[in-house]
Amino acid sequence: MLRRKLTSAFLLSAFLLPTAALAQTNNVGTTTPATTATTAAKLKIYTAPQDVIDKIKEEGMGKNSQVMQTLSYLTDVIGGRLTNSPNMKRANEWTRDTMTKWGMQNAKLVAWGPFGRGWSLKSFSAQVVAPQTLPVIAFPKAWSTSTKGAVTADVVLFDVKTEADFEKYRGTLRKKIVLVSGDPKPVKADFDGYGTRRTDEDLLKMANAVPQAQPQQQQLNEEQQRRQREAFLFNLKRWNFLLQEKAAVIVDSSSKGTGGTLFVQGATAVQDIPADMTNFSFRNLAQAYKKESEKKIIPQMTVTIEDYNRLVRMIQQGVTPRMTVDIQTQYHDEDLMGYNTIAEIPGTDPQLKDEVVMLGGHLDSWHSSGGATDNAAGSAVAMEAARIILASGLKPRRTIRVALWSGEEQGLNGSREYVKQVFGEMKGGPQFGPPDPNAPKPELVKGADYDKLSAYYNLDNGTGKIRGIYMQNNPLVRPIFEAWLAPFGDLGAKTVTMLNTGGTDHLSFDRIGLPGFQFIQDEVEYSTRTHHSNQDNFDRIQAEDMKQASTVMAAFVYQTAMMDEKLPRKPMP
Numbered sequence: 001m002l003r004r005k006l007t008s009a010f011l012l013s014a015f016l017l018p019t020a021a022l023a024q025t026n027n028v029g030t031t032t033p034a035t036t037a038t039t040a041a042k043l044k045i046y047t048a049p050q051d052v053i054d055k056i057k058e059e060g061m062g063k064n065s066q067v068m069q070t071l072s073y074l075t076d077v078i079g080g081r082l083t084n085s086p087n088m089k090r091a092n093e094w095t096r097d098t099m100t101k102w103g104m105q106n107a108k109l110v111a112w113g114p115f116g117r118g119w120s121l122k123s124f125s126a127q128v129v130a131p132q133t134l135p136v137i138a139f140p141k142a143w144s145t146s147t148k149g150a151v152t153a154d155v156v157l158f159d160v161k162t163e164a165d166f167e168k169y170r171g172t173l174r175k176k177i178v179l180v181s182g183d184p185k186p187v188k189a190d191f192d193g194y195g196t197r198r199t200d201e202d203l204l205k206m207a208n209a210v211p212q213a214q215p216q217q218q219q220l221n222e223e224q225q226r227r228q229r230e231a232f233l234f235n236l237k238r239w240n241f242l243l244q245e246k247a248a249v250i251v252d253s254s255s256k257g258t259g260g261t262l263f264v265q266g267a268t269a270v271q272d273i274p275a276d277m278t279n280f281s282f283r284n285l286a287q288a289y290k291k292e293s294e295k296k297i298i299p300q301m302t303v304t305i306e307d308y309n310r311l312v313r314m315i316q317q318g319v320t321p322r323m324t325v326d327i328q329t330q331y332h333d334e335d336l337m338g339y340n341t342i343a344e345i346p347g348t349d350p351q352l353k354d355e356v357v358m359l360g361g362h363l364d365s366w367h368s369s370g371g372a373t374d375n376a377a378g379s380a381v382a383m384e385a386a387r388i389i390l391a392s393g394l395k396p397r398r399t400i401r402v403a404l405w406s407g408e409e410q411g412l413n414g415s416r417e418y419v420k421q422v423f424g425e426m427k428g429g430p431q432f433g434p435p436d437p438n439a440p441k442p443e444l445v446k447g448a449d450y451d452k453l454s455a456y457y458n459l460d461n462g463t464g465k466i467r468g469i470y471m472q473n474n475p476l477v478r479p480i481f482e483a484w485l486a487p488f489g490d491l492g493a494k495t496v497t498m499l500n501t502g503g504t505d506h507l508s509f510d511r512i513g514l515p516g517f518q519f520i521q522d523e524v525e526y527s528t529r530t531h532h533s534n535q536d537n538f539d540r541i542q543a544e545d546m547k548q549a550s551t552v553m554a555a556f557v558y559q560t561a562m563m564d565e566k567l568p569r570k571p572m573p
């Protein structure tokens, strides 16, 4: 899951009405008419017969399950899968070959891009060497450059709050190891524990939520925009100063986490200061994975909050600690294209087999761990859901297509580019970052298969089991999803919510008006411990949750492939 908050996730449309008149949909193996408040149109809902549901449950929850085996290979053997890294390529190839071995067809890597260069860590060590030896828990940032061999240097605190502060540091940072996160962060005792599940109360609240119509984007007022531009500009100046002053290594404190957990993402490439901020586009920010950024990247790493805090407190006590840091990294420029893994179960109905039901999640991860909950979990579950359908001997009418995306962590790139190639794009549509007042009005340009997709189902909220599904502001799917969740209430999945959720690949479909959905999942330790951290390992995966998610996803995908009609689409805003 992408970490940035997306303003587009809060887009809500005015057509939403309270739902009513839901059809009774528990008939087995039949289609049942239903109506919705918005259209009153007849909608035939296919629900699989009980013996099919039983078979899916048996295959997914029983001893045949492969989901943990898949997860172990992805996280333990392949490991972190930074976009365009050698590990990412291995993961692409291994998932393609594994799905082929299971009997899926047309398994292949589909290129998108160019994205940029790959990166891998060749060796790394960091410790305090004076006034005493102290190993630290640290990890280099992705796409960091290498230090010139092992660097032993004084550790200095670079704490600038205003423009005037720069002068205090001029000439003092050269070849130093520089702390840039300011004062120590408070560390609280953990009285509540890391793991949580959604309570019945939470779920009821979600089920009853009626989204309020909101303006198109939460626009910042002029004062807020000015302050945001100023903070952005000041940060650019800080980084330009560090580069000009030739700091040897930049060290920041983990944004959160304690007890050995640190959260680490990509390196900062120093951005030239724009002459005129009013015309500056956030879309043109320097990216560390672009070759031309290399000379603007200072070697940089993140340390745990406790290690960072201690270094700062030593400095505040009048001590100058020294550290030895050795970061050796390698860029990979052989192939700048990104790849998604795609594989299919061909449809069997001559009228419908050209139509497609998609499922997936992103296969790429950050680099400091095996990327287990983000998002080997969703990838393994999507693969497993397809395996369950095949192994149960089911013959879907529509083609089922698994997609394992890359570049999600850099902005949903793999799914967005695939959707553009196959289904269409919103020209000039909302992008990431602050609203751009100069952006042209969005316009939908349909691709060749725009009318052939029934739905896309995504899983990317960690290891937690499925508790239901977000309708993504499409009330027309409520009776369908309620019918399909009915056999899984005993497994904890029963909530349908009008709310939407953001930050992941279903948005690439949703953005162009195609039905793209993310399931509601239990949180477990996602935000507190694993999401983009060095602790996102196989051991944090909950096996029973993963089996349940695979089973529910298999049933949703299969039934979508069996409907007479494609899933109803919401009107374009």
Ligand SMILES: [Zn+2]
Pocket: 001, 002, 003, 374, 409, 532
């Ligand atoms: Zn993520």
